Amino acid sequence: MKKxxxxxxxxxxxxxxxxxxxxxxxxxxxxxxxxxxxQFAGLYPNxxxxxxxxxxxxxxxxxxxxxxxxxxxxxxxxxASLAAQRPGDSVDMLGILGNGYDLEKLAGKRVxxxxxxxxxxxxxxxxxxxxxxxxxxVTAVMGYRNSDLFLTQELERYGNLLxxxxxxxxxxxxxxxxxVREASVRADAVCACGPMPMLRAVKKFAREQxxxxxxxxxxxxxxxxxxxxxxxxxxxxxxxxxxxxxxxICTEGPVFDAEEVEI
Amino acid sequence: MREGTCGVKPxxxxxxxxxxxxxxxxxxxGTFGSGMExxxxxxxxxxxxxxxxxxxxxxWEGNPTPRVAEVYGGMLNAIGLQNPGIDVFIERDLAxxxxxxxxxxxxxxxxxxxxxxxxxxRLADETVDMLEINVSCPNVKQGAxxxxxxxxxxxxITAKIKKAARQPVIMKLTPNVTDIAEMARAAEAGGADAxxxxxxxxxxxxxxxxxxxxxxxxxxxxxxxxxxPVAVRMVWQAAQAVKIPIIGMGGIASAEDAVExxxxxxxxxxxxxxxxxxxxLTQKVVDGMxxxxxxxxxxxVRELTGAVQ
Ligand SMILES: Cc1cc2nc3c(=O)[nH]c(=O)nc-3n(C[C@H](O)[C@H](O)[C@H](O)COP(=O)(O)OP(=O)(O)OC[C@H]3O[C@@H](n4cnc5c(N)ncnc54)[C@H](O)[C@@H]3O)c2cc1C
Ligand SMILES: Cc1cc2nc3c(=O)[nH]c(=O)nc-3n(C[C@H](O)[C@H](O)[C@H](O)COP(=O)(O)O)c2cc1C
Ligand code: FES
Numbered sequence: 001m002k003k004x005x006x007x008x009x010x011x012x013x014x015x016x017x018x019x020x021x022x023x024x025x026x027x028x029x030x031x032x033x034x035x036x037x038x039q040f041a042g043l044y045p046n047x048x049x050x051x052x053x054x055x056x057x058x059x060x061x062x063x064x065x066x067x068x069x070x071x072x073x074x075x076x077x078x079x080a081s082l083a084a085q086r087p088g089d090s091v092d093m094l095g096i097l098g099n100g101y102d103l104e105k106l107a108g109k110r111v112x113x114x115x116x117x118x119x120x121x122x123x124x125x126x127x128x129x130x131x132x133x134x135x136x137x138v139t140a141v142m143g144y145r146n147s148d149l150f151l152t153q154e155l156e157r158y159g160n161l162l163x164x165x166x167x168x169x170x171x172x173x174x175x176x177x178x179x180v181r182e183a184s185v186r187a188d189a190v191c192a193c194g195p196m197p198m199l200r201a202v203k204k205f206a207r208e209q210x211x212x213x214x215x216x217x218x219x220x221x222x223x224x225x226x227x228x229x230x231x232x233x234x235x236x237x238x239x240x241x242x243x244x245x246x247x248x249i250c251t252e253g254p255v256f257d258a259e260e261v262e263i
Numbered sequence: 264m265r266e267g268t269c270g271v272k273p274x275x276x277x278x279x280x281x282x283x284x285x286x287x288x289x290x291x292x293g294t295f296g297s298g299m300e301x302x303x304x305x306x307x308x309x310x311x312x313x314x315x316x317x318x319x320x321x322x323w324e325g326n327p328t329p330r331v332a333e334v335y336g337g338m339l340n341a342i343g344l345q346n347p348g349i350d351v352f353i354e355r356d357l358a359x360x361x362x363x364x365x366x367x368x369x370x371x372x373x374x375x376x377x378x379x380x381x382x383x384x385r386l387a388d389e390t391v392d393m394l395e396i397n398v399s400c401p402n403v404k405q406g407a408x409x410x411x412x413x414x415x416x417x418x419x420i421t422a423k424i425k426k427a428a429r430q431p432v433i434m435k436l437t438p439n440v441t442d443i444a445e446m447a448r449a450a451e452a453g454g455a456d457a458x459x460x461x462x463x464x465x466x467x468x469x470x471x472x473x474x475x476x477x478x479x480x481x482x483x484x485x486x487x488x489x490x491x492p493v494a495v496r497m498v499w500q501a502a503q504a505v506k507i508p509i510i511g512m513g514g515i516a517s518a519e520d521a522v523e524x525x526x527x528x529x530x531x532x533x534x535x536x537x538x539x540x541x542x543x544l545t546q547k548v549v550d551g552m553x554x555x556x557x558x559x560x561x562x563x564v565r566e567l568t569g570a571v572q
Contacts, residue, residue: 003303003304004304004542004543044540049335050333051333051336051487051488051536051537052333052338053539078333219328219329220328220329222338222340222539223294223300223539224539225301225542226296227296227301228296228340228342228539229325229345230342231328233328242322242345242347243348243351244324244347245324246324246325251300
């Protein structure tokens with residue numbers, strides 16, 4: 001069940017230059033039934049001139065404390081206003097949105113997680129969920145700009161972690177696929193979130209390896225719930241909802257089988 | 264205005280072209296899908312009517328992305344009327360809406376007269392209460408101009424649709440004209456049972472860092488609170504010009520906004536882009552309007568239409 005909920009900020013901290021972690025707690029007795037890795041929420045900036053929720057991926061979910069963790073980059077005025085919140089403040093949130101990763105398809109496999117920049121946060125919840133599945137191996141390869149890393153400790157907890165940096169200051173110099181090739185990582189499936197050029201390269205890589213790739217897409221959104229048709233991506237086949245070759249990233253996605261979308 | 268009795272539930276019902284709505288609050292086309300998406304948030308049984316996303320005779324792919332952009336106090340959209348076509352619409356969306364005790368208004372779009380008429384005829388035997396005709400679609404025969412931007416063209420298409428339609432016809436006016444009163448009269452002259460306004464105002468946003476257009480379509484329709492004063496003014500001007508009922512919309516964010524439209528001359532209102540800000544807004548507008556009537560001791564919402572002095 002999707003809802004607009006007034007959440008309480010319990011923690012906010014800077015993780016790297018322009019990157020913030022924010023924890024939001026649900027009101028007592030108002031928890032969502034299920035939160036899947038790869039799902040997201042719409043966070044409303046506390047500014048009446050800004051109407052639309054900001055889609056931000058779920059980085060961690062703790063059903064015991066009722067807290068969601070988000071990690072976001074300040075990209076504009078909306079995320080800047082979120083970064084200025086303090087513990088005890090309220091943030092309105094639309095959630096939980098999107099499909100998330102299909103864990104059944106990944107269980108028992110060697111799963112390669114690829115995250116680029118601000119595509120890294122959702123990989124933490126995914127790594128945690130997969131690590132709990134028997135026989136499932138997790139290798140996370142994360143790409144950063146430079147040595148200003150974030151979320152590495154969290155990722156190390158759930159599997160092997162390899163790092164690529166654009167400037168070569170940590171790990172492999174280059175992108176995540178350079179690091180994968182350097183370490184000759186073997187995998188049965190790949191999950192990726194990051195900028196479009198990276199996702200295109202991941203699709204090609206998975207095809208060469210003959211393994212499935214599940215990629216998380218991004219697009220400008222308005223409603224976040226499938227009503228406005230603002231957030232579509234081109235699909236290979238006619239989509240069962242739209243009956244044209246467009247799927248809604250907020251509803252059918254954001255996670256898609258790379259072979260089903262034209263990117 | 265007559266004096267109401269304090270504490271008695273006010274009468275929220277309105278009658279548009281012979282169709283009795285339990286209250287004057289509708290959804291604005293394209294902002295509420297077919298109702299399915301928002302039925303998780305609001306009980307559709309509580310709404311005066313659900314107005315569906317524009318539907319054409321065949322599926323439309325719509326525009327490339329980005330299709331939406333936020334602007335100060337509003338948003339731009341250039342969805343391009345993506346829709347699954349009338350067959351799927353009837354099978355899936357209308358079937359879904361039938362379960363609810365609310366009126367169903369189907370918004371219709373097309374590139375040519377024939378396309379509009381095909382949809383209208385296909386809906387003749389369906390459980391649809393009213394048709395809303397979006398004349399802001401480009402008229403392929405007349406180049407870039409929209410059906411709704413030329414009074415003669417608007418009267419013509421209204422008359423043809425009226426002839427083919429089994430349900431009352433609402434003509435939805437575009438604000439991208441010089442004289443809205445003239446367009447309202449043109450729709451009335453063609454036999455429209457009601458008019459609705461306003462559709463979005465054409466706008467643009469430029470990313471100064473990339474020095475490029477934010478929307479793939481370059482231009483998009485502006486909606487949200489930023490357009491409300493323009494919409495209220497146009498509803499008032501249209502109300503001075505015609506006798507047929509008016510459905511007012513444009514930036515409604517609260518019950519107070521809705522009352523403003525009614526006072527300007529609207530018989531009913533529609534909530535659009537602000538559903539994206541608050542998915543429960545339609546319900547809040549219904550409740551808030553009822554509170555307003557109670558607070559002012561007004562017995563029926565109908566007394567408020569055009570009551571601005
Ligand atoms: C499914 C999904 C998950 C995301 N997860 C994260 C995350 O975990 N961490 C993170 O830092 N960012 C994430 N993003 C990107 C994030 O939504 C944008 O950076 C944010 O909306 C920018 O808002 P702003 O007001 O600061 O920027 P502005 O540029 O001022 O925003 C203006 C408008 O454009 C939209 N917008 C701007 N950039 C983007 C973008 N890249 N994608 C979608 N909409 C955008 C905004 O939502 C807003 O409506 C995600 C995007 C999507 C679609
Ligand atoms: C995303 C979006 C899609 C829309 N699609 C349609 C449509 O299919 N047909 C139509 O007649 N109007 C459409 N509209 C216009 C609205 O119904 C309404 O007239 C306009 O947005 C002004 O109201 P608002 O400011 O409350 O949104 C759309 C508006 C938005 C924001
Ligand atoms: S954001 Fe409205 S359909 Fe996805």
